[in-house]
């Protein structure tokens with residue numbers, strides 16, 4: 001079921017009742033109950049994004065305005081019995097409770113922007129319709145994630161010499177098309193964990209509060225620079241391996257393909273990093289004259305990449321001016337930007353494009369792909385000044 005209405009308390013209570021009947025998330029974990037906090041894209045599984053203007057209010061996105069992306073029902077995990085296993089190509093397989101994760105390892109914080117590979121899919125669908133959750137530009141958020149460094153946990157288990165990938169598996173029971181039930185999962189190259197310039201985390205907190213169920217309570221992976229799908233929620237199993245995970249969400253789902261043809265899918269590479277991106281979140285107005293427009297800009301997820309330049313246009317991309325980028329440029333992190341544009345009465349098309357320090361820039365239009373991933377064409381908003 002797809003709905004574009006804003007989540008209201010009553011609607012949430014209805015889906016909470018449905019969820020309770022399925023033995024999953026109960027209403028005590030609701031963070032989206034307040035009217036207008038998130039726009040529900042699909043109720044079951046629950047997928048929702050904030051109204052765009054909520055994204056530029058604060059640098060750290062509060063949970064109530066942080067998108068939620070689920071492939072199945074959200075498990076309501078009891079932390080007391082919770083364990084995460086570390087196994088595979090390790091010297092000493094480990095089984096750790098939440099307390100052991102907190103106490104045996106350093107507690108660190110990593111700021112990272114999480115973005116769904118399907119962010120801005122509506123615009124890809126406008127070129128030619130694609131399936132999947134029809135996201136606007138709000139399937140993105142920036143948080144401070146707290147937890148244990150994944151590298152440290154893996155070293156405690158003893159990484160074997162030929163290890164090349166780290167697999168993650170969640171606790172959510174997802175129904176596949178063939179009727180079988182399998183958990184969400186994926187993997188990342190072990191290099192990203194061991195040699196990466198930003199720590200990958202086993203996170204138990206978000207913006208200094210414990211994770212709530214929507215965001216993966218009690219534990220999730222956080223992989224800075226990679227698409228959201230690699231940050232696995234309700235994380236219960238980590239497998240060190242010499243090959244990528246066979247899980248559907250690594251081996252088949254997140255790829256840039258032109259069809260669902262089996263041989264094409266088998267040949268394609270999984271998506272790891274996200275590309276440079278930007279969006280207009282607030283277009284000011286409605287009065288003619290000078291106004292301030294705002295948005296976000298995200299460097300590509302490649303190591304060391306930071307925002308170098310944000311440009312806006314008020315005439316559909318014919319002429320451009322520089323926007324003012326707010327705060328410090330950091331890898332794996334969005335920056336907000338503002339620009340003052342002077343609009344005479346009438347209709348206008350506002351446009352933004354960003355360029356990062358590795359000279360990656362946004363194309364006028366992104367190339368269409370079958371799954372609607374990684375749309376990063378110039379972001380356009382139609383306005384009328386009166």
Ligand SMILES: Nc1nc2c(c(=O)[nH]1)N[C@H]1C(S)=C(S)[C@@H](COP(=O)(O)O)O[C@H]1N2
Pocket residue numbers: 066067068069070071072114115116117169170171172184185214215216227228229230231232233234
């Ligand atoms: N276990 C599990 N982890 C998951 C998912 C999921 O459905 N199940 N969705 C992934 C996707 S596609 C994204 S974009 C992010 C979204 O994280 P959020 O819901 O905390 O914003 O979680 C990822 N981790």
Ligand SMILES: [Mo]
Pocket residue numbers: 069115116117118228229
């Ligand atoms: Mo995603």
